[in-house]
Amino acid sequence: MLKKPIPSYQSTQGTGILRSLWTVLRHAFTKRDTIPYPDVKRSLPARWRGRIVLTRDPDGEERCVACYLCSAVCPVDCIHLQSRQMDEGRRYPETFTIDFSRCIFCGFCEEACPTLAIQLTPDFEMCEKHHASLVYDKQQLLIDGQGKHPGYNFYRRAGVAIPGKAIGEAECDTPPVDRDSNLP
């Protein structure tokens, strides 16, 4: 770092060239600030906003319940999905596509997601030769892990019944009321 103001051309005549050569020579032996990407890859913070994934809950089921909030909040309208209902009560996205050629990686979808399903990852290497290849479908988005928020399972807190969790069996529920009785 230069502390003094750079001297004018007039005043550095004679010694200037030598000083510059010396500076360059000295820097050839210091530790460098840049990294030779892609031979060396930087490790990015976990909260880096890169490629979007859909995660699974601790039971290995899809976390996404197809609530459409991500597609609603998306400022560039790059998320498209269609919800379906399994016969037993679980909701899931039948299709889920993100057009990464439009995505601006703003992270609004992650903030809007009430089930912590959609998450942005530190991966940004998504170059493709064809535009259409940047439209990721559900198969490409869905990962097998829980991502940054391990342990959260939306259906354990929701009121609806799913296989393995009847009404009244959620984490903060009391057993269901017997509707055929008036006893307290």
Next chain:
Amino acid sequence: MDTILIDGRSIPFEPGENILQAALKADIQIPHFCYHAALGSLGACRLCAVEIKPKDSDKAAHVVMACLEPAQTGLEVSLSAKAAQQVRRHVIELLMVNHPHDCPICDEGGECHLQEMTVACGPSYRRYRGNKRTFPNQDLGPLIHHEMNRCITCYRCTRFYQDYALGNDFGAMRLRNEVYFGRFQDGPLENPFAGNLVEICPTGVFTDAVFRQHFARTWDLKTAPSICPHCSVGCNTLPGARDGTLRRVRNRKHQELNRWFICDRGQYGHQYSEHNTRPLSPRVSGTNTDYRSALAAAAREIQAAAERTGGIGSVREDLEGNVMLRSLLNDLKGIFTAFNDPELETATLTAVSRMQELDNTPHLAALEQTDAALITGDLTFHAPMIDLALRQAWRNGAKLAMLHSSAAQLTQFASTAATIAPRKMHDMLTQLYRQISRQSGANDAVTQTIKTIAATLSQARQPLMAGVVETSTAQDIIALAELAKALESTAQLIYVLPGPNAYGAALLSAAGETVTLLRAAERGEVQTLIVAGSDPLSEPRSGARWRAARQNINTLIVLDCIATATAEAADILIPVAAWPERSGTFVNYEGRAQGFSTVFHRPEYLPSTADIISEISHLLGNPLRDAASMLQDSFPGFQAPAPGTPGAHISAQHLPIQYSELIQTKSHSSNNGWQAALASWLGDDPLAGFSPALTKLAPPNAALINPESAVRASLKNGARVRLWNSVSSVETSIQINPSVANGTVAIQRSILARLGIGHGDSVNLEQLV
């Protein structure tokens, strides 16, 4: 006018109004749950808290419920007062104590009243950390999904279901903070207006089970004003579509017709357009092809047939499609009719001419003010919303008299009800007419029923005559109109017509053309028949004749959006857009022309009927003008009503009133035999019949007879019988039902069609051993 002050703004009010009503009218949104314009105030939710300071009173300002406090001149109301805000905040916080963490998977999300109110006045976080109360859910049938945990106990559902729609299989149970809204046992809700629970519930307890299967959030739905195509009432709807498919249909408020509600057929019958049998590609001689070649083939056949071309429009085809087809046939000098069945044509034209003559056909809102009504036939499944309006009239104290041949739900509210065999209806009405007009025929020999009905109608301030065209003969219709005329007061007259545009179709029809066309087809004089949106081959009464005549028709060209029997039998099938996929005009039972607009386009190319006929006329080398100018020729000064507007009465020349030469008196020779009557149900409509959710609710296809007839014919409940006539025979089982007329066997449309008979025709019945 009297005014109150709301936060410094002067708001006018009518006497009798409460603060909430006055505020809502002035578009001041006082938060509320349990108040509903149709159901009134209850004060159950405690959300509409406001602070008031009575004028000229030494009382201090205090918090009251806006929905229960009558508006008084000079009353100072504060919505923003700290005390009122605090009450509202606490109410929301308490409601949210037990509300489940369901919003992401709740179909109400995005149009949820509770969500909106919580955002508007509640706290952002739930402070209470205790456990939540839960309720088991019920299976309420294929139309409604029940999620009782979400309930906030506003009582809107029971107030609608029990008090407004007058259903009795749903209500509130239990007590304290554990009030449960449901049925005694699992099972489909029986009331034909149950679907409105979805709209009336301020949160997600009742959600649309059909929409749920293919769900989209409200903000993603494409909507545009449309008209319900399932009956002649013409309720205003708001279909919602996404990604080229129709997802749901909701009620759209019309001040004079359906106001806040819609029937289940209107709300759930729309899935016909998504049915997997729907024709989406043109077909020529059984092979799929494109529009260009299908239209070319059609034009070739029409050219070859020239004046030997026939055209059948439809009561469910819009005015534009019907008028274009009529013009095409006029140019070719062929025969055009909008009806499949000669008797239905006569009945409809008679009904329309009588309504034009009396010019006193009420809209639904006026219907609720009627104080006595004579109803012939079943209104519930022919025009459900007229039934709902009459239920309101009954609540207001109206006396209902019913004459019916088969089961009719309204009888439970009738002060006088009589079961009359179809062919005895005319006698009954004539006797009633004589009794009312004190004609020479009137004597003491008439039954007590007739005396009671006559007395009720004569004493009424504004009596109403309501008939169902499909189950009436032209003579019954004339008799009912004469009855209305005999009542010197301001008697009103309603005929439920057989389709959404039956009124318009009648205006475009010339009397007697249907029978002319049918006879010509039978004689082999029709070489090419164009059928637009109609199904002559499965028509109950004349279907058998059309099926026989089909053999003499060289080319059958069908334009339709559903796979009817006629469409299946077509030589050239040209698929057309369903109602939400095109724009057009329907004329409802009162003669009100209402426009509907294109809500969305499917991925497939699907033009409207009018477009296709215009295209064919171009190929024929004699292009027709556009439908709008054609309609102006038929109806001077006609302006297509803009979709979303209340519509206007169509100004048309009155149809000629006398049809006596066409009204053939049926032979009563087989009076001892059985008479068939039409047993209708919720999905009994050509379009709604393709809606899977409604067909799940179809009643068993049995033959209904009354106990007296059963004893006479020694038939037991469940006995296997054969119904037969000269055309064919059908095996079915007997169901004993006291609301069927004596000597009458009530059967569904499908059986009538197989036998080739209509309402009131003779049928033979024999027990199978």
